[in-house]
Structure formats: C-alpha cells, structure tokens
Amino acid sequence: MTSIxxxxxxxxxxxxxxxxxxxxxxxxxxxxxxAIRFWDEHMQxxxxxxxxxxxxxxxxxxxxxxxxxxxxxxxxRRALRISVTAGGGGRGLDRPAxxxxxxxxxxxxxxxxxxxxxxxxxxxxxxxRSPASxxxxxxxxxxxxxxxxxRGAGADEAVMLNTRDEVxxxxxxxxxxxxxxxxxxxxxxxxxxxxxMGRRLLEAAERLAIxxxxxxxxxxxxxxxxxxxxxxxxxxxxxxxxxxxxxxxxSALADRLIAxx
Amino acid sequence: MTSIxxxxxxxxxxxxxxxxxxxxxxxxxxxxxxAIRFWDEHMQxxxxxxxxxxxxxxxxxxxxxxxxxxxxxxxxRRALRISVTAGGGGRGLDRPAxxxxxxxxxxxxxxxxxxxxxxxxxxxxxxxRSPASxxxxxxxxxxxxxxxxxRGAGADEAVMLNTRDEVxxxxxxxxxxxxxxxxxxxxxxxxxxxxxMGRRLLEAAERLAIxxxxxxxxxxxxxxxxxxxxxxxxxxxxxxxxxxxxxxxxSALADRLIAxx
Numbered sequence: 352m353t354s355i356x357x358x359x360x361x362x363x364x365x366x367x368x369x370x371x372x373x374x375x376x377x378x379x380x381x382x383x384x385x386a387i388r389f390w391d392e393h394m395q396x397x398x399x400x401x402x403x404x405x406x407x408x409x410x411x412x413x414x415x416x417x418x419x420x421x422x423x424x425x426x427x428r429r430a431l432r433i434s435v436t437a438g439g440g441g442r443g444l445d446r447p448a449x450x451x452x453x454x455x456x457x458x459x460x461x462x463x464x465x466x467x468x469x470x471x472x473x474x475x476x477x478x479x480r481s482p483a484s485x486x487x488x489x490x491x492x493x494x495x496x497x498x499x500x501x502r503g504a505g506a507d508e509a510v511m512l513n514t515r516d517e518v519x520x521x522x523x524x525x526x527x528x529x530x531x532x533x534x535x536x537x538x539x540x541x542x543x544x545x546x547x548m549g550r551r552l553l554e555a556a557e558r559l560a561i562x563x564x565x566x567x568x569x570x571x572x573x574x575x576x577x578x579x580x581x582x583x584x585x586x587x588x589x590x591x592x593x594x595x596x597x598x599x600x601x602s603a604l605a606d607r608l609i610a611x612x
Numbered sequence: 613m614t615s616i617x618x619x620x621x622x623x624x625x626x627x628x629x630x631x632x633x634x635x636x637x638x639x640x641x642x643x644x645x646x647a648i649r650f651w652d653e654h655m656q657x658x659x660x661x662x663x664x665x666x667x668x669x670x671x672x673x674x675x676x677x678x679x680x681x682x683x684x685x686x687x688x689r690r691a692l693r694i695s696v697t698a699g700g701g702g703r704g705l706d707r708p709a710x711x712x713x714x715x716x717x718x719x720x721x722x723x724x725x726x727x728x729x730x731x732x733x734x735x736x737x738x739x740x741r742s743p744a745s746x747x748x749x750x751x752x753x754x755x756x757x758x759x760x761x762x763r764g765a766g767a768d769e770a771v772m773l774n775t776r777d778e779v780x781x782x783x784x785x786x787x788x789x790x791x792x793x794x795x796x797x798x799x800x801x802x803x804x805x806x807x808x809m810g811r812r813l814l815e816a817a818e819r820l821a822i823x824x825x826x827x828x829x830x831x832x833x834x835x836x837x838x839x840x841x842x843x844x845x846x847x848x849x850x851x852x853x854x855x856x857x858x859x860x861x862x863s864a865l866a867d868r869l870i871a872x873x
Contacts, residue, residue: 444783478737480739480775489632491634492742494633
C-alpha cells in the first residue's frame with residue numbers, strides 16, 4: 352500500500368496533479384450531528400474509482416483519520432468532502448511511476464434541502480466515452496458549465512444529456528423518472544455516477560414493489576414522465592417542479608417513494 | 613476589472629475551485645534563457661478562454677507580475693505554467709456571484725524535444741460537445757487517461773478521437789497530417805485547442821505555398837497520410853515515427869515544413 356501523507360487542508364502544493372490536471376477523485380458525505388452517513392459505501396466507491404483511473408488504492412486508515420480530523424463539532428448538517436489526488440510530480444500529463452496519493456478533507460455547512468427543484472436541460476454534454484463520466488473526478492468543469500447554464504435560465508439544476516443524445520444525470524445528482532408505474536434511471540454507461548443515495552432510492556422502490564429499470568433513453572422519456580426525481584448524498588431525494596418550463600403535476604407515486612427512502 | 617491576489621505558488625487553499633472542480637485554465641509557455649516566448653498570444657488565449665467559461669477577464673498586469681516572479685534565473689529551456697482559477701468559495705458547483713480569480717505561476721525545466729514520436733490512438737474520447745474541449749482547462753483528466761493508455765502501449769503520445777469518431781488532437785498537442793501535398797488539421801469544433809505553435813505551423817505552410825485545411829476527418833485520414841505531425845509550445849513541432857504500429861516513411865514535405873517553422 353502506498354504511503355499517503357495527510358496535509359493541512361490549506362496547504363495544497365502547486366504541483367499537485369489534482370490542482371494542475373484534475374487528476375483525482377472526491378466524495379461528498381453528509382454529516383449529521385457529528386455522525387458520517389454511509390462512510391463505507393463512499394470509501395468503497397472511492398477505492399473503485401482510483402482503480403479505474405489507474406491510481407493506487409488509498410489507505411483506509413489514512414482516509415478515516417483525515418475524515419475524522421476534518422469534522423468539526425458543529426451540530427446539525429455538515430458536508431464532509433474527501434479529495435484524493437494523484438499527488439505531486441510527474442512531467443506534464445505523465446504520472447510518476449509510483450504516484451503518492453494526497454488526501455484533503457474539509458467540512459462545511461450543508462443547508463437542509465428545501466422543496467422541489469426546477470430543471471433545465473443544458474447544452475454541455477456528458478462525455479460517456481470517458482471513464483471519468485462515471486466518477487466524481489476533480490475535473491468537473493462540464494458540470495460547472497451545465498449548472499451555470501441552468502442558473503442563467505433561472506433554474507436550480509441542469510439535466511445533462513450524453514453525446515449520444517441520451518439522458519445521463521443532473522449536474523451534481525443522479526436522475527430518475529417515474530412512468531407507467533415504474534422507476535427509470537440512466538444505465539451507468541450513459542455517463543452516470545453509481546450514486547449512493549440513488550441506490551437507496553432503488554431499494555426503496557423495491558420495498559414498495561415498484562419495478563425499477565436502468566435504461567438508455569432520450570430526453571423524450573423525461574417529457575413523458577409522471578415525475579422526475581434527483582438524488583445525491585446532501586440533498587437526499589428531491590422531486591422536479593419543472594423541466595425546461597414544463598411544470599409537473601403532483602404524483603402520489605413520487606410522494607410514496609420519497610417518503611420511503 | 614476584478615481584483616486578483618497573487619499567491620505564493622505553494623499555498624493553494626483547499627476551497628480553490630481550480631482544485632475542487634477543475635474550474636479554471638492554464639497556459640504553458642516556453643522560456644528560453646529567461647525570455648518568454650509568445651507571451652501576448654498565450655495571454656490573449658487565456659482571456660478568451662475565461663470569457664468562454666463565464667469568468668472575469670484576468671488583470672494583464674497581475675498575469676505579467678506573476679509570470680515574471682515565477683521565472684527563475686536558470687539558463688536554457690524552462691516551462692512557465694500560468695494557471696488562472698475561479699478562486700475560492702461558492703456552494704458546490706455554483707460560483708460566487710462575482711468570482712475573484714486566482715493566479716498561480718510556476719516554472720520547471722523543459723527538456724529539449726528529441727526526435728520523432730510514436731503515437732497510439734486512445735479509447736478515451738475528446739468531448740467536442742463541451743466548450744472545455746477547445747480550452748486548456750484545469751479539468752484535464754481525459755487527456756491524462758489518454759496519455760496513460762499510450763504509455764501503457766509503449767508509445768509516447770495518444771491520438772484522441774472525438775465522440776463523432778473524428779480526429780481531434782493529441783493528448784497534449786495539436787495534430788496535423790500531410791496528404792496529397794496539403795496540410796490538414798482538425799477543425800476547432802472537433803474538440804481542438806487553437807494552438808499557438810499550431811498557428812505557426814500553418815503560417816510556415818503558407819510561406820512554403822503548401823495549402824492547409826481545417827477539416828472534420830475520421831481516423832482513416834491519418835492511416836492514409838504521408839506524415840503526421842504534432843505541435844505544442846514546449847515540443848514545437850515533431851513528426852510521428854509511427855501510429856498504432858504503422859511506421860511512417862520519411863517525407864521530404866514534412867522535413868521542409870519542420871525546417872520552416
């Protein structure tokens with residue numbers, strides 16, 4: 352296992368490949384009254400992502416120590432962000448022969464989710480032809496641009512299509528929709544993160560005997576949907592109020608699902 | 613004009629959006645015996661890129677001061693990297709209402725280019741459906757992965773196709789090819805940076821009365837080419853020795869072009 356120095360949060364060297372190239376990953380975890388939610392799931396996903404990027408496996412003890420050190424003693428909802436970078440060095444794009452990972456953990460307030468969200472479909476596409484599209488890498492500029500488009504149109508969040516014109520995800524959330532009594536979500540190879548809260552929504556659907564399907568679907572699937580939902584670790588699950596100006600009617604099925612997560 | 617603090621190179625705060633999201637741009641400039649090459653061209657491209665990303669225009673005086681401060685008094689070839697980030701703050705993907713840019717400048721040795729390069733076509737695709745594909749953003753993970761694929765196959769550099777199966781660029785260089793007495797390069801909307809050394813190659817072709825064309829072309833164009841060339845500010849122009857195992861014969865036209873830049 353590679354040795355992993357944990358740095359003070361405010362001292363990232365300028366040659367860190369996370370900074371220079373987005374060469375790394377992050378996880379955002381919900382902390383409620385000092386308790387970290389779904390630590391194991393997040394760390395498993397982080398380790399799997401490192402393998403996909405060709406990086407060494409982060410030391411679980413170092414991750415735990417960094418997370419623990421970053422959590423402050425504030426009550427209420429906090430967002431713990433753990434970033435793992437390819438570390439320093441290398442020449443240009445080439446990593447050193449044996450990268451030494453760097454862990455950076457920070458904690459910030461996480462406002463409580465409040466009501467349904469308005470969505471707008473962004474013009475920036477998700478690149479499903481890169482493994483990075485299925486990971487939370489430090490190279491998140493496409494999501495930043497998609498969100499900015501949504502904000503510019505007066506909406507809360509962006510729906511991202513991939514380059515095959517299929518629905519992929521929201522800029523910072525997984526995307527689900529209800530139609531004909533079933534729960535749909537994009538297949539991971541559409542360019543979607545395997546979301547931890549998304550998995551819980553699928554489990555909730557199973558408990559309620561609502562069939563769920565991972566699909567490749569175009570944007571017309573959202574237009575025809577009874578309800579659209581987005582999930583992530585901080586917002587949990589939220590219904591869409593509108594998509595590209597179309598307002599959704601209330602959905603008893605969506606309400607049952609949201610209540611069951 | 614937004615105020616831009618210049619930080620010591622080794623003190624990047626952990627909330628910097630360049631670090632957390634790849635929300636920023638960089639330029640790599642060649643320095644020869646203390647003289648920066650093509651400063652104005654690089655800074656014009658940087659300012660245009662900031663506009664594309666919706667960021668304020670960097671203060672030219674602050675950029676010049678950062679660049680000057682970073683250059684050491686070492687003789688020979690040096691690489692000056694100037695990064696401009698969206699600065700700190702904001703919540704998640706959303707930038708602050710008025711971002712305060714951060715400038716980080718560093719200088720490192722730039723080994724002299726040495727001979728022709730071997731190329732391998734990567735499976736990771738360039739996302740021409742995002743404006744970031746035409747910019748040097750801090751979100752360079754797709755290029756990192758493409759280069760790693762090439763290295764893994766024993767090659768020096770990767771050729772990247774875009775999601776429409778067209779030739780886009782090399783992982784860290786612009787791509788050109790010679791065929792039927794003409795010089796070809798991918799159109800910018802294929803997902804290519806408007807390269808400063810690439811422009812000089814096009815100018816050299818014009819001086820030699822070699823017609824040049826920006827095209828949308830599939831990988832078969834490279835297979836049929838007399839010669840393939842790559843350009844960037846540090847390597848200048850280099851011929852491809854091979855592509856996916858096919859070895860190129862020597863090309864008098866390529867030699868003339870390389871000598872004329």
